[in-house]
Every structure is written in structure tokens, then in C-alpha cells.
Amino acid sequence: MATSQGGNSYRNARTSLKPHVKSKPSQQRRNSTGSVNGKEHAAAVPGRVRVAVRLRPRNAEESVADADFADCVELQPELKRLKLRKNNWDADTYEFDEVLTEFSSQKRVYEVVARPVVESVLDGYNGTIMAYGQTGTGKTYTLGRLGEEDNAARGIMVRAMEDILADVSLDTDSVSVSYLQLYMETIQDLLDPANDNITIVEDPKTGDVSLPGASLVDIRDKQSFVELLRLGEAHRFAANTKLNTESSRSHAILMVHVKRSVKGRDAALSSENGNHSHVVKSIKPPLVRKGKLVVVDLAGSERIDKSGSEGHTLEEAKSINLSLSALGKCINALAENSAHVPFRDSKLTRLLRDSFGGTARTSLVITIGPSPRHRGETASTIMFGQRAMKVENMVKLKEEFDYKSLSRRLDIELDKLIVEHERQQKTFEDEIERLATEAQHRISEAERNYVDSLEKERSKYQKDYMESIKKLEEQFVMNQRKNEESHMKSSGEIPRVSAEELADLKKMLQKETHLRKAAEGEVNNLKNQVAELKKSEASGKSEILKLHNMLEDKEGQKEKLEGEIAILQSQLLQLNLQADETRRQLDRDGLEKEMGGLNSLTSQVKHQQQASGNGEKPSIAKLFEQVGLQKILSLLEAEDADVRIHAVKVVANLAAEETNQGKIVEAGGLTSLLNLLKSSHDETIHRVAAGAIANLAMNETNQELIMAQGGISLLSMTAANAEDPQTLRMVAGAIANLCGNDKLQTKLRSEGGIKALLGMVRCRHPDVHAQVARGIANFAKCESRASSQGNLWTKSGRSFLIEDGALPWIVQNANNEAASVRRHIELALCHLAQHEINARDMISGGALWELVRISRDCSREDIKTLAHRTLVSSPTFQAEMRRLRVNY
Numbered sequence: 001m002a003t004s005q006g007g008n009s010y011r012n013a014r015t016s017l018k019p020h021v022k023s024k025p026s027q028q029r030r031n032s033t034g035s036v037n038g039k040e041h042a043a044a045v046p047g048r049v050r051v052a053v054r055l056r057p058r059n060a061e062e063s064v065a066d067a068d069f070a071d072c073v074e075l076q077p078e079l080k081r082l083k084l085r086k087n088n089w090d091a092d093t094y095e096f097d098e099v100l101t102e103f104s105s106q107k108r109v110y111e112v113v114a115r116p117v118v119e120s121v122l123d124g125y126n127g128t129i130m131a132y133g134q135t136g137t138g139k140t141y142t143l144g145r146l147g148e149e150d151n152a153a154r155g156i157m158v159r160a161m162e163d164i165l166a167d168v169s170l171d172t173d174s175v176s177v178s179y180l181q182l183y184m185e186t187i188q189d190l191l192d193p194a195n196d197n198i199t200i201v202e203d204p205k206t207g208d209v210s211l212p213g214a215s216l217v218d219i220r221d222k223q224s225f226v227e228l229l230r231l232g233e234a235h236r237f238a239a240n241t242k243l244n245t246e247s248s249r250s251h252a253i254l255m256v257h258v259k260r261s262v263k264g265r266d267a268a269l270s271s272e273n274g275n276h277s278h279v280v281k282s283i284k285p286p287l288v289r290k291g292k293l294v295v296v297d298l299a300g301s302e303r304i305d306k307s308g309s310e311g312h313t314l315e316e317a318k319s320i321n322l323s324l325s326a327l328g329k330c331i332n333a334l335a336e337n338s339a340h341v342p343f344r345d346s347k348l349t350r351l352l353r354d355s356f357g358g359t360a361r362t363s364l365v366i367t368i369g370p371s372p373r374h375r376g377e378t379a380s381t382i383m384f385g386q387r388a389m390k391v392e393n394m395v396k397l398k399e400e401f402d403y404k405s406l407s408r409r410l411d412i413e414l415d416k417l418i419v420e421h422e423r424q425q426k427t428f429e430d431e432i433e434r435l436a437t438e439a440q441h442r443i444s445e446a447e448r449n450y451v452d453s454l455e456k457e458r459s460k461y462q463k464d465y466m467e468s469i470k471k472l473e474e475q476f477v478m479n480q481r482k483n484e485e486s487h488m489k490s491s492g493e494i495p496r497v498s499a500e501e502l503a504d505l506k507k508m509l510q511k512e513t514h515l516r517k518a519a520e521g522e523v524n525n526l527k528n529q530v531a532e533l534k535k536s537e538a539s540g541k542s543e544i545l546k547l548h549n550m551l552e553d554k555e556g557q558k559e560k561l562e563g564e565i566a567i568l569q570s571q572l573l574q575l576n577l578q579a580d581e582t583r584r585q586l587d588r589d590g591l592e593k594e595m596g597g598l599n600s601l602t603s604q605v606k607h608q609q610q611a612s613g614n615g616e617k618p619s620i621a622k623l624f625e626q627v628g629l630q631k632i633l634s635l636l637e638a639e640d641a642d643v644r645i646h647a648v649k650v651v652a653n654l655a656a657e658e659t660n661q662g663k664i665v666e667a668g669g670l671t672s673l674l675n676l677l678k679s680s681h682d683e684t685i686h687r688v689a690a691g692a693i694a695n696l697a698m699n700e701t702n703q704e705l706i707m708a709q710g711g712i713s714l715l716s717m718t719a720a721n722a723e724d725p726q727t728l729r730m731v732a733g734a735i736a737n738l739c740g741n742d743k744l745q746t747k748l749r750s751e752g753g754i755k756a757l758l759g760m761v762r763c764r765h766p767d768v769h770a771q772v773a774r775g776i777a778n779f780a781k782c783e784s785r786a787s788s789q790g791n792l793w794t795k796s797g798r799s800f801l802i803e804d805g806a807l808p809w810i811v812q813n814a815n816n817e818a819a820s821v822r823r824h825i826e827l828a829l830c831h832l833a834q835h836e837i838n839a840r841d842m843i844s845g846g847a848l849w850e851l852v853r854i855s856r857d858c859s860r861e862d863i864k865t866l867a868h869r870t871l872v873s874s875p876t877f878q879a880e881m882r883r884l885r886v887n888y
């Protein structure tokens with residue numbers, strides 16, 4: 001039955017997919033790449049299977065055998081019609097998409113049958129070109145001629161590859177081929193014949209068919225492809241010979257995979273010099289199009305019975321060629337729009353599933369011979385072609401994201417970023433290191449400058465101070481000398497401390513204050529520098545930490561400096577006090593000896609006392625406030641002897657104030673002072689420390705503490721070693737104070753206090769003697785109190801003073817010209833005489849006569865009365881006086 005098919009030509013089919021695109025491959029590529037959008041092409045486009053019929057010319061045998069017969073077909077190529085003669089007067093007419101006469105060149109056949117499919121493949125579609133026909137009708141001629149002897153004879157395979165290679169760019173695209181044969185349901189790799197059990201894999205989602213087990217050879221030029229085809233043919237021939245079969249019974253399948261990158265999609269990745277973060281953000285996997293061209297040279301169809309599609313059993317079909325039979329059934333089903341298409345009946349139909357009723361563009365060339373002897377086969381072939389023309393495919397673009405490629409590119413990009421990051425990191429670290437080094441240098445330099453300036457100021461100040469001390473000492477010695485002279489001569493001028501000297505001292509104090517401010521300014525300057533460094537090193541935390549530490553060091557140094565300044569201040573203060581003391585002393589002596597300069601000195605001293613007196617207490621208070629007692633006491637243990645000396649002087653000055661004494665003792669000052677007596681060999685320290693202890697020893701509680709801490713032994717030891725009268729005066733004063741405590745008598749005596757006291761009289765200085773006398777008087781008074789209460793310390797009841805041999809010195813100094821000595825001795829004698837048991841010793845020691853003298857001549861009325869009462873009340877004294885006939 002004649003049909004009217006194929007209103008569209010191959011070219012029309014092409015334009016139906018791409019309306020404005022001409023068929024020139026390279027032009028086509030330019031137009032399609034870069035503008036293709038994956039979504040646009042995701043939709044499938046209807047594409048009917050195109051069928052061309054090609055008539056082989058009569059061969060030699062047919063020219064002879066059929067010489068008298070007309071061809072069984074008559075072609076009308078311009079009408080794309082074929083007439084199949086039934087007999088001499090009747091024929092069936094069939095329309096095809098192309099009708100290729102026996103004179104059609106290989107080139108024309110390629111262009112009308114294959115080129116549109118090849119172009120589709122290059123655009124990213126799957127395409128199938130298949131030849132179907134009776135053995136010897138020219139299927140292999142049409143598809144597989146290599147054209148080595150005659151270039152014009154090149155078949156579709158070679159021409160297709162030529163077009164593909166001409167269109168792709170092998171830098172970005174790839175072309176690879178597999179070559180196989182299917183025989184009796186076995187797929188054999190023609191490029192690796194040992195591989196003869198290749199399985200078909202179908203992607204359930206896309207319906208794509210692949211043969212992952214087949215060799216896949218990259219093609220970079222036509223020659224290597226031709227070689228590969230030749231090799232495949234040789235293997236096909238050898239294999240079929242071995243199997244004792246015919247080539248026409250196997251199907252040859254060439255698969256050409258074309259993978260093309262779609263330009264423009266990954267432009268972001270190619271912007272090598274762009275911002276990397278931008279690249280990463282905008283990164284998209286490159287888009288690739290994977291077209292696959294399948295060229296199938298089917299086995300000869302003559303084995304298929306005309307009724308192959310009409311009921312041959314599967315078993316029969318298998319015995320000849322199951323594959324062609326199954327293909328016919330599938331095409332029938334597709335042509336008739338059957339609900340079920342038996343693709344799974346054979347491997348050929350499974351392989352060609354995409355080509356018929358799938359997503360591929362399919363072009364079928366049916367080959368026929370002219371011989372009327374094979375009219376049946378020819379008719380069968382024509383009917384196969386007619387049915388195939390009814391098969392509608394849904395041509396679909398095979399475009400996908402190339403994640404592998406993206407991954408590779410990202411790896412490269414990542415490597416670049418890592419390298420760049422490392423470079424930046426290195427630069428950053430270098431910068432940090434440079435900043436840190438620079439900061440360190442600046443800090444070191446500032447530190448050096450600071451230390452240098454401090455050292456300069458300190459040494460300058462020390463020098464000034466030492467000079468001032470020296471001047472004062474010289475002044476003091478000079479004054480003393482003058483004083484002694486005036487004392488001896490009872491005449492002469494009283495030296496004065498000049499107003500200029502005091503003004504100098506004040507200046508020094510002001511200067512020191514100025515220096516301190518300068519030092520503070522320097523510290524502030526350093527702070528500013530550190531702050532600047534902090535700003536410039538915001539990211540260098542460790543450096544900032546270092547700067548903090550250094551700042552703290554500086555603060556520590558500042559504190560230390562302030563401590564030293566405070567000491568220096570105190571020294572100045574002390575100098576003031578000493579100057580005042582000197583003035584007072586001069587005043588006193590002047591009062592007694594010198595009436596001439598008395599008034600002026602007194603007024604001067606008073607003035608100074610007012611001036612310094614007004615400033616002194618605030619100064620001490622300020623000292624407490626600025627430095628802190630603890631700090632001052634800690635300086636008693638300073639390594640620097642000068643510092644120790646100054647510190648002990650400050651403490652001594654503080655201890656002179658009754659209000660400070662409790663604080664000093666509480667803060668451990670007493671213990672420190674006692675330690676100084678023990679540990680120091682410096683006479684000045686001994687003198688000043690003893691003075692401070694003497695001051696503290698005025699308090700009863702402190703007296704007990706001094707004793708508890710071995711103070712009497714330390715004072716005794718100091719007394720034994722000292723030669724300086726002032727030191728001895730201080731020690732004697734301290735012991736004298738202790739002697740006045742009733743609770744400490746026994747301990748004081750047992751620890752050598754009395755003997756130490758008496759030992760100090762070796763120094764002839766009246767001040768020392770006065771203190772010794774005071775101590776003896778205190779002790780005697782306590783003994784007297786105890787005896788009156790019946791508390792006797794010795795077995796005999798005798799006085800410790802007498803037992804320790806004090807009596808001779810007492811008697812000897814009872815009438816000492818120094819009033820301060822004499823008064824205390826007179827009192828001591830009176831107290832000793834209170835206890836009857838001492839009377840004998842006193843009589844034998846000559847004390848009786850002294851008592852008598854006191855009772856008669858003492859200028860102090862109270863002492864005089866006491867002496868008299870004692871003498872009168874003592875039987876022993878009374879008896880002695882009677883014995884000596886003293887009238888009393």
C-alpha cells in the first residue's frame with residue numbers, strides 16, 4: 001500500500017529544531033555555543049525518524065543475469081518517490097525523505113542522510129545513522145567505506161568524523177569512539193576482541209544507553225580514526241571467520257562520543273585576575289554538551305522472512321537473527337503507537353532504544369538492489385523503511401553540568417587561593433614581625449632614655465644632697481667648736497644658722513619636686529608612646545601584651561623612684577630637723593652662757609621653729625601619705641647602706657612623735673630597729689636606731705615588747721661596742737626608759753641591763769652620764785616601790801643596783817656638777833635608802849654622807865625633804881650617825 005510520508009526533508013527537520021540555523025557545521029557551532037541555555041533546551045522537540053532509500057547500481061552479475069529484465073524499482077528522486085513494480089503494468093509508489101539513485105554520490109548520500117544528524121550531535125543531541133537492507137545492497141558501502149583508494153568513495157563514518165573533527169576544538173572538547181559488533185545476542189569489542197561480553201547499561205532517569213565495558217578511544221585526527229576502523233573491520237572479519245559465520249549476520253556499531261564545553265557559562269572561572277571571593281561566589285559548574293553518534297551497519301535483512309513482523313516465533317527469529325526481528329517488532333509497535341514496545345526482546349533493540357522512540361535524531365538509510373529476483377527482499381526493506389518513517393522521536397539536548405571538570409577547576413582555583421593566602425599570610429606575619437621589632441626598638445630606646453635621665457637626675461640630686469649634708473656637717477662641727485670654746489671661755493659669739501642656708505634647703509626641695517614632676521612627665525610621655533604603639537599594633541596582641549608588661553615595669557620603676565624621692569624628701573626634712581635641733585641647742589647654751597646674742601638667736605630659732613614647725617608635722621604626715629610607713633620600714637632592710645641610714649633616720653624622726661609610735665610598732669618597726677642593732681655594724685645606724693628605740697621605750701607596752709624581743713641584750717651589746725657619745729647617750733636613754741618599768745626589773749637585771757648602763761660611764765660625756773643616772777634613778781625607784789610592797793627580788797633583799805656595783809659610781813656622781821646627772825643620782829640615793837637592807841652597803845659606800853648633804857643642800861625642795869625623811873626613818877642610818885656623833 002502506497003503511503004504518503006515525509007513532507008519534511010532532512011533539512012526541514014533540522015530547521016524545525018533550529019529555525020534560523022544553516023547547516024554549515026562551523027557556522028552552526030558559532031551560533032549555538034555561547035547562547036544556548038540549558039533550560040531552553042531541556043524541553044524535547046518532536047523529530048520523526050528520517051528514512052532515505054538508496055539503490056545500488058546493478059553489479060556485474062546482475063547486468064548479465066537480469067539483462068532482459070527491468071529493475072524492480074523505479075525512482076523519482078525529485079518527487080522523493082519510489083515505485084516498486086508489481087508487474088509490467090502496475091507498481092506501488094512510496095515516498096521517502098530522500099530517494100537516492102544508483103548515481104548518487106557518496107558525498108550526496110552523506111549530506112542528505114548523515115550531515116543533519118552529525119550536526120545535531122555536535123549541538124549536543126544523540127544521533128543515530130543506520131543502514132538496513134538485504135545483503136550486498138550497499139550498507140557497508142554507504143556507511144563504512146574508508147575511501148583510501150578513492151577519496152570520493154568515503155562513506156558516512158569517515159565523513160562524519162571529518163565534520164566532527166573540523167568543528168570541535170580539541171583544547172576544550174573531546175571525541176572518543178567505541179566500535180562493537182553484536183552477534184547472537186553477544187556484544188563484542190572490535191577494538192579489543194577478547195572483550196566479548198559487554199553489557200548494556202540503561203539510565204532509568206534519562207533513558208540513555210551506554211556500554212561502560214567497551215573500549216573508548218580518543219580521536220584527535222581523521223587518520224587515527226581510519227586506522228581504528230580498519231582495525232575494527234579486521235577484528236570483525238577474523239572473529240566471524242572463527243565463528244564460521246558471515247559478516248552480514250552481525251551488526252556493526254560505531255559509537256562516537258562528542259563532549260563539548262559551552263563557552264560563556266564558566267567565564268567567571270576564567271577571570272584569573274579577578275577578585276577570588278567574587279569568583280568563588282559566582283562559581284558555577286561548566287556546562288557541557290554530550291552528543292553521541294551511533295552508526296549502525298545492520299546485518300543483512302534477507303534472513304528475515306517477509307512475515308517476520310507478522311508472527312514468526314521468537315525461537316525462529318533467534319535462529320536467524322533475533323535482533324532484526326525484534327527491531328522490526330519495535331518499529332511496528334512504535335509506528336502503530338502501541339502501548340507496549342518490546343525493546344527488551346533483544347540487545348539490538350535495547351541498544352537502539354534511544355534511536356527509535358527515544359531522544360535521538362535518527363536517520364535510516366535503506367539499501368536496495370535493482371534485481372527483480374530479489375523483489376521480495378526489496379519490498380520487505382521498503383516496508384521496513386515506511387514503518388520506520390512513522391516513528392516519532394522526542395529529540396532532546398544532552399546538556400549537563402560538568403561537575404568533574406568543575407571539581408578539577410576548583411581544585412586548581414583552591415590551590416591558587418591557598419598559595420595566595422600563604423603569600424598574604426607571610427606578608428602579614430612579616431609586617432607584624434617588623435612592627436614588633438620596631439616597637440621593641442622604640443620601647444628599648446625610650447626605656448634607655450628614661451633610665452639615663454633618671455640616673456642623671458638621681459646622681460645629680462644625690463650629689464647636691466651630699467654636698468648639702470657636708471656643708472651642714474661642717475657648719476655643725478664649726479658651730480659646736482665655737483660653742484665649746486664659748487663654753488670654756490664663757491664668752492664668744494654663738495654661731496648661727498644662716499637664712500641663706502635654709503633658703504638653699506628650700507630651693508633643693510623645690511628642685512627635687514621639679515625633678516619629680518619631670519620624671520612624671522617622662523612617665524606620661526612613655527605612656528603616650530606606648531598608647532601610640534598600641535594603635536599601630538592593633539593586630540599584634542602579643543606585642544601589646546609586652547607593652548603592657550613594660551608599662552607595668554615602668555610604673556614599678558616610677559613607684560620605686562617615688563619611694564626614693566620620698567626618702568630624699570625625708571632626708572631633707574631630717575636635715576631641717578637637725579638644723580632646728582642645732583639651733584635649739586645653740587639657743588639653750590646661749591641662754592645660759594650668752595646674753596648678748598640670746599635675743600636675736602631666740603627670735604631666729606623661734607622663727608625657724610614656727611616655719612619648720614609649721615612644715616614639719618605636715619611633712620611627716622605627707623611622708624606617711626606619700627610613701628607609706630610600710631615602705632619606709634622596708635627600706636630599713638635596703639641593700640644600699642645609705643638608704644638604710646636615711647630610712648632609720650626617718651623612722652627615728654617618726655618615732656619621736658608619740659602619735660606615730662603605735663603605728664611604727666604595729667607595722668613591725670620596733671623589730672626592724674632591734675634587728676638593725678644586731679645586723680648592722682654602722683655606728684650611725686646604731687645611734688639613730690637606739691634613739692628611735694629610746695623614743696619607743698617611753699611607752700610601757702613597748703618596753704615589754706623590747707624586752708620580749710631581746711632588746712636589753714641588743715642594747716647592752718651596742719653599748720659595749722659603741723664609742724660615739726651620742727650612740728651611748730641613745731642606748732643609755734633607751735635602757736633608762738626600760739629601767740622605769742616595775743615588771744621588768746628582774747629580767748632587765750638578769751640580762752645585763754644594769755651592768756650595760758654602768759659600763760657606759762666610761763664615756764665622759766655628760767649627756768651619757770645624765771642618761772645613766774636617769775636609768776639608775778628609775779631602777780632605784782622601782783626597787784623602792786617593790787620593797788615598800790614587800791616584793792623582794794634578791795634573797796638578801798639587797799638592791800640589784802648595789803649587787804651589780806652601781807653604788808660607787810652613784811656616790812661619786814652624787815654631787816656632779818651637771819644638774820641633769822646630779823638630780824637623778826640624788827633621787828636614786830633617796831630611793832635606795834628607802835629599803836633598810838641597803839643601808840649597810842650605803843654606809844660603807846659613803847652614801848650616807850651624800851644623803852646628809854642632799855637633805856641639807858639640795859636645791860630641789862622635794863628631794864631635800866625626801867632625803868631627810870629617809871635618814872630620819874632609817875634606824876641603821878640613825879645608829880651610824882649617832883656612832884659618828886653626827887648631829888642630825
Ligand SMILES: Nc1ncnc2c1ncn2[C@@H]1O[C@H](COP(=O)(O)OP(=O)(O)OP(=O)(O)O)[C@@H](O)[C@H]1O
Nearest residue numbers: 056057134135136137138139140141142248299300
Ligand atoms: N552504490 C553503490 N555503487 C557502487 N557499488 C556498490 C554500491 N553499493 C554497493 N556496491 C557494491 O556492492 C557490493 C556489496 O556491497 P556491500 O558489501 O556494501 O553490501 P552490504 O549490504 O554491506 O552486504 P552485507 O550485508 O553482506 O554486509 C560491494 O562490492 C560494493 O562495492
